[in-house]
Structures are given as C-alpha cells and as structure tokens.
Amino acid sequence: MSIASSPPRTPEAISGYDARWVRHNSERQTLILQAAVALLEESSAGTDVPVHLIAKRAGLAKSVVYRQFSGREELERRIRSYLVDDFARVLDAKLDVSDGSVREILTRTIRAVADWMSDHPRLVEFARTGPTHTGDPSIDAVSSLKLRMSHTAQELIASIGQVIGADPAPFASVPFAVVTMVEGVLATWIREPRPTRSRAEIVADLAAFAWYVLDGAARSIGLVVDPDNELTAVIAGFTTATDS
Template sequence: MSTEQESARADTASGYEVRWQPHNVKRQTMILQAALELLEEDADRSMQQVAKRAGLAKSVVYRQFDGRDDLDRRLRSHLINDFAATITTNLDISSGSIEEILHRTIDSVAEWLSEHPRQGEFARTGPTHDAPGIDAVTNLKLRVSQQARELLATLGLAIGIDAAQFSSVPFAVVTMVEGTLREWVRDPAPEKSRAEIVGDLALYSWYVLDGAVRSAGLVIDPRQELIAVVAQLSTGQS
C-alpha cells in the first residue's frame, strides 16, 4: 500500500471516529446514569444490570467500557467532577464575606454527603479514570486544596504578600472538613444538625485561616465582603 493510500485510510478512520463521537458520548452518559441509579438504590451493578437499566444491549456497554472496573473508574470520575464543579461555584471569592464563603462551601459538601451517602462511600473504594494512583475522595481533596492555594496566591499577589507560607493550610482545612462530615454522615443519630455541624466547621476553618494570616501580620474581619477587604489591604489600609 502506498503512503498516499495509508494516509487516506487514516483520514477516513479519523473522520469516522469524529462523526461517531457525539453518539458515543451520549451512550456513555446513558450508561453512567444507569450505573449511578443502581448505586443509589444499592442494587447490583453488574454490566448486565447496567445495560438493562440503560435500555441497551450488554455488548453496547462493553463497546463503551472495557469492563466493570473501567465503568467504576469512570463513574467515580463522573461523580467527582460534578461535585468539584459545585464546590468551585461556592468558592467564588467575588461574592460574600469569608464567613459566607466558608459556610456555603462547607454546606454544599454536607448536603452532597448527607443526600448521597452511597456515592460518597463508593468514591472511597477506588480511583477515578484520570487519577489511577489514589482513591476518588483523596483526588477530590487534592483538587480542592490546589484550587484554594491558587485563590490564596491570587489574593496574596493583590495585597503584596507571599501566599506560599500558607501552602499547607488548604489541605489541612479540607481534610478536617471532609473527615468530620464523613463521621457525621455515618452517625445514625448525630448530636448536631446539618446547620450546626456546618456552622462549627466554618468557625474552625476560620480559626485556622485567621491564625495563618495573623502570622503574616494581617488582621481581617471575616464578616466583611472579601473583595472590600482585599481592596483595603492592597492600598495599605488597616
């Protein structure tokens, strides 16, 4: 076969894959949704059961996923990516005081863990598709911690301090929040309501952040709009 013929075949195959990509994505989404429904029902998630719930032949499921392990990894990725997007929305520093940002972000975690306990436990059982070395919850904690470090770096740049000195703070706070909420969800008769445990964790998180910023010679009012605080600090105001 000539080089030109090989190139033409490659182009044809590539074009075929591109045309079928939306179709494959749609089927993968259907399959993942079926697997998620079965997970929430604590039902058998065999490939046969997933195919039946999705209304597809089992052979179709196997064309989209290599097997149960591959399906589980992609399902964890689906869960974690969706949850991470929710956290990102609540971590938006353009609106709210530090108290409000902490409270709404922690509350979103408490809401997800309390309303979807099986999803939370499933996420701990293995890795995601894109991070094979760690379980999905650890992956999420690292992602959120990195996002928080980037936010701190941006704020530090705005007010003229090196946020690298706070690099360990985000993971410490994220780990405390996740671990506490995990035990709260597992408790069949928790002493505190969701509002109470979220309020406690928001306060504890602020204590950690307050200690860190005070070590840099800064005093911040957690009840003031964060954007206003940054504006004041950037101009040298108290």
C-alpha cells in the same frame, strides 16, 4: 449493469465523521455513567451494581456497555471520575471569591460538602472503593477530590496574595488541612446513629474552625481580616494600602 464506485472520501469528510463518532460514543458513555449513578443511589446491595442493570437503565444493550469500556474496572473508575467531576463543579461555584464574605464562602462550600455526603451516602461509599479513571491509582476517589479541592484553594489564595502583595507561603498547608478536617468530621458525624448536632450546626462549627485556621495564617504575616466583610472589599482595601 455497472455499479458506480463511491467517490473518495475527503480528509474533511473523514474528520467530520470521526468527530460525529466521538460525540456519539461520548453521549453513550454519559448515558451509561448516569444510569450507573442512579442505580447506585437506589441499590440496597452495596456498591456492586450488575452491568446488565446499568445497560437496561441506559436503554442500551449490555454489549454496548462492554464496547464503551474495556471492562468492569474501567467502568467503575469512570463512574468515580464522573462523581468527582460533577461534585467538583458544584464546589468550584461555591468557592467563588467574587461573591460573599470569607465566612459566607466557607459556610456555603462546607454546606455543599455536608449536603452531598449526607444526602448521597451510597455514592460516597462507592467513591471510597477505588481510584478515578485519571487519578493516582494508589488513592481512592474521595482522596482525589480532597487533593483537587486543596489545589483549587491554593490557587485562589496564591492569586489573592499576588493581588495584595502578600506572601502565600504561610498558607501552603492550610487548604489540605481544612479540607481533610471538613471531610473527616462530616464522615464521623454521618456515621453517628443519632447525631447530637444538626447539619446546620455542624456546618457552622466547621466554618468557624476553618476560619480560625485561615485567620491564624493571615495574622502570622500581619494581615487582619474581618470575616464578615465582603471579600472583594477586603482585597480592595489591602490593595489600596499596598499601593499607597
């Protein structure tokens, strides 16, 4: 009895198989990362969660975890990247300049930071233990997130400056200064055994401080902005004045 040979696989079939395999691995990696984050949230033993527990929570064999990541160090870097990417998406939404006044945008963004830092202290602690998967290996994940948010804010300011015909140079250091201030103040506040100020109060204070810095930079180039006016209306007003 002869055994019929399988027909040769076409490039399209190979490409489709490879795409499915990549998607399968990506889904498994996401399960593993989500399981690790959940265990970090629950752990009372610091930031060292055993791999076998991560595998069990993800519903996978321990060997599968080791096939998806080259080792413990890569796994931890990928967990930090997952945390940074997930939180950065939240902050990007809060920084939407098409909705709200400057004060509202600052307040809701800082509130999101305060909520994450105070509600997820173990995740913050873990993020401070080392770098992300793709970031600068010399800085921890929290620092990577601060740089990322500073860059996002710089791009927003530059875009607004271009629209209204204003020089963004005086604002160059503002985003990093504000981001660093917010993270530092919140980190100190969270560590206080008995904080004298509520979360709402510390958020309001930081939003006010951030506005003072922005307002000072704006006034240095002759721009006076009402922080309680809708930002889109403020931009439209400056644009009209520039065009006239």
